[in-house]
Amino acid sequence: MLVRGPLSGPDERLSRALVRAVPDSVTERLADFGNVPVAVPVLVLAMAYAVRRSRRWVPALTAGLSMALVPAVIVPLKAWTARPGPLEPWAAGYYPSGHTATAAVAYTAAALLVRPYARRKWPVPLALALAALTAAGLVLRGWHWPLDVLASACLSFLLVLPVARAVSRSTRRSSG
Structure with a gap:
């Protein structure tokens, strides 16, 4: 089990301070x-x-593939680490957070896809806010440790990078 380390103590203390701070x-x-x-x-x-x-499929298909990779990456990591949950120490598989990764990849990829057609630059900040609210809800409710959601955010960034590149390439081609 990979559940003990130098950050586990501060992670657990922070979690205890935050859990149930909001209804x-x-x-x-x-x-x-x-x-x-x-x-x-x-x-x-x-x-x-x-x-x-x-009329370009590559960015959309890249986004779909990134979303499909979420369980392919998260589930084996959960099994490998077998970290118990904050309110359920008898259960395992909380690290990293699948809900955080799902929110971050889905909303950020969606924002990147629609951003070239938006009049304002609201899609990406909105997507990041939804992902952050998801992570906060999971930690404040006690369903995940803070490091669970932080790890998922980092993994999600890696999964969304190809979408950003595909959208950028597609946008350059259509404007050039």
């Missing part, structure tokens, strides 16, 4: 942004919109 009814709704039935349809709609507007 469960609020934090559960925030955590729900990371549910597949909520996040993935947002990405699918953005994929369809981007293909319709640009």
Whole structure:
């Protein structure tokens, strides 16, 4: 088990200070942004919109592949680390957070796909806010340790990079 290390003590202390600091009814709704039935349809709609507007499939397919890689990356890491949860020490598989990764990849990839067609630069900040609210809800509710969501955010950044590159290439081609 890879659950003990120099950051585990501070992580656990921070979690104890934060858990249930906000009513469960609020934090559960925030955590729900990371549910597949909520996040993935947002990405699918953005994929369809981007293909319709640009007539280019590569950025949308890259976004879909990035989303498909979330469970392929997260599930083995959960099994390998077998970290127990803050409120369920008998259960394992909390590190890294799948809900955080789902929210971060789905919303950020969707934002990157629609950003070239937005009049303002709101899509990416909105996506980052939704991912951050999901992570906060998971930690404040006690469903994840702070490092669980931080690790997922870092992994999500790596999964979304190809989407950003594909969108950038597609945008340069269409404007050039």
